[in-house]
Amino acid sequence: MTVLDTTIDLDAVTRALRVRLRDDQVRDSLTMCNLYRRDASNMTGRAGIVCFAESTEDVQACVQVAADMGVPFMARGSGTGLAGGAVPPPDAIVISTTKMNKILSVDEVNRIAWVEPGVLNLDLSKQIADLGVHFAPDPSSQQTCSIGGNVANNSGGPHCLADGVTNAHIHGVEVVLPDGSISILGGEEPEPDGLDLRGVFVGSEGMFGVATKICVRLMQNPPDVATMLMDFESVAEGANLVSDIIASGIVPAAVEMMDQLCLIAVEEFIHAGLPVEKAAALLIEVVGPSAGVAADVERICQLASERGVGAIRVAADDAERALLWKGRKSAFGAIANIMPNYYLHDTVVPRHKLAEVLDQIYEIVSRHNLQVLNVFHAGDGNLHPLILFDGSVEGVFERVHAAGREIVKASVNAGGVLSGEHGIGLEKRDLMPLMFTETDLSAQADLRRAFDPQLISNPDKVLPNPATCGEIHSAPEGAWI
């Protein structure tokens, strides 16, 4: 195993990269490196050189230089990751995929498309909308996040409840492995020979190499859609309805919850007539052929009334549906009206524990003298507590982090997991032992070492305390949360 040189000769690396790429693709100015030193988390690292790849060969060139010189590299899509996955390791070669943004082919009959990793999530669905198909994973960041980032983080979104998260929508990935070799993992065929390397690459947070082409599964647009907004006097009533619906044999396309603070913030922002006086609201969407949709709506309304639902607002047309969804999707923007900063957490609990864990979250946050707003994928138990704070207040970060850690612990103690869609990255790396034993973690480290024996592909993320490899540096210098 090569020991990473902690004193990287950046000039030499730049020269080597410029032999393989055009000068304007290899940028090492301080301004550029500063631009790329962080993602959407509030951690920062230190980019050494930023390369703008335009092809698989460009990516391969960067990775080969990194491998030859023993320098870390990190793929970067749009930098919207929330767990610090795209925070560069010190002096890393950052490989930006933003210029690899072509949709290469679309087969709407067999519902398969090949795209470059820098294609933005929503761009893909928009470009193919007239073909009657879409890419199902729809993270709230879909206007800006890249499909390469979705693959690396195995991202989710409101409509992943019925259709599954990104992994279920990726047929194959062309990758440049950390030794510079190129291979297609998976592919258009359903049962390629050997292990499901495609499946393990998805969600590997940039640590198993760089995705350079992605073969995605497209889903048919539904003939009929019903979107309902239901409000409740208590968070628990809404949360319990979620379990009732699933137990009754209905899996809606989406079930999202907003609590009162969220409703208030969003209403001020978009004026959609949201029930701001209620403790919580559920946004429920059912799709499919019309008779099935009608039957599901009827059953869901019946279950809701048994749970003491207040008003049920059914979107009368596409415009009203869009407005209700806009309410859900603008939560992040709306927060600015309440507090200058927020810290978004992402954990999952069994659905029947939602009410109990939400209670704990309110208690934890108020004990730390903070405010919390909840807007989340209730259908699959995926909590997104947003802790609101004013970063200029002294000592507030300590409180935010202490509360966050308690929330994660409460979720895991309730039989849940550390992350449902944002990933582990740097943010939760040191919390991994809450869920996994040393043996579990060393199995994950073994898999990573098989892909990346030199440990140069986005090192230091996901796996805590690199005990299996004491020689590599730990958290990026100067990293702060």
Added chain:
Amino acid sequence: MDLTLEDFAAEVGSSGPVAIAGLGTRSRPLSDVRVVHAPSGIEWIEPAEMTICCGAGTPVDEIDAALAEHGQQVAVHPGGTVGGALAVGQSGLRRLAYGAMRDALLQANYVNAAGKLVKAGGPTVKNVSGFDLCRLLVGSYGTLGFIGDVILRTRPKASFEQWFTSDRDPWELLSGLFRPTSVLWNGATTWVLLEGNDRDVAEMAERFSLTAVPNGPELPGGGRWSMAPSELISLKVASPGSFVAEIGVGVVHHTRPRPVRPPDLVQADLHARIKREFDPTGRLNPGIDALSIR
């Protein structure tokens, strides 16, 4: 379960060659190798979570029967054990609508080559905590670890299902029908399985003049091929009368064995490295190579 995970791990032990068998529908006995069996039995079913926990040695038929009582099912092929089906990794005829079987595995406790228990994945339906060892286990033929127990994602059984036949082009049906559960084609006839609300199914059947039939087609048992869905059309000329293809998926049930393909050298190398990391002495299921077994 009829055996604790700890006792199962002790049986696997930490040295010497050892093989695992389910119901043996797929495995050839290896001479001179000690054979172990995974724990069997259902631990719990959580209908509101759509999850089930069971020993990997549990017959799939047993969990099917138990889930049916809750109006649920699991996308794992019946006939063998849960662990055997996962280790082989093949999806069933309903993959078009249900997705691949691998997506059903949420968590597995397996015994590694050192005889220690390892947890892969997590208990919830959504989880991205760490690297996805569950995906690695599905289709690994017991060469990387022996699965002791699992948590699987279940799904509701549809209130109504019906097979149909048609002489229409299968791709026309794939495009026109809304999310058919299965579309099968033998080059001449198309079979379609529709599920959901009975009125929706009847409406679609009428719109596409489908004829209701009691069952899908007999599947040729000679070989299971894997093709890009767009290439299935070539079978009509290349293999008339000797296949049933899963349209939109690409699995072909053929009278002839699956053609042997040259391995991708990069992937062969990666497979070898993974095997070395997980089972350095090659003691688990010796003689089986996950890359060449099909």
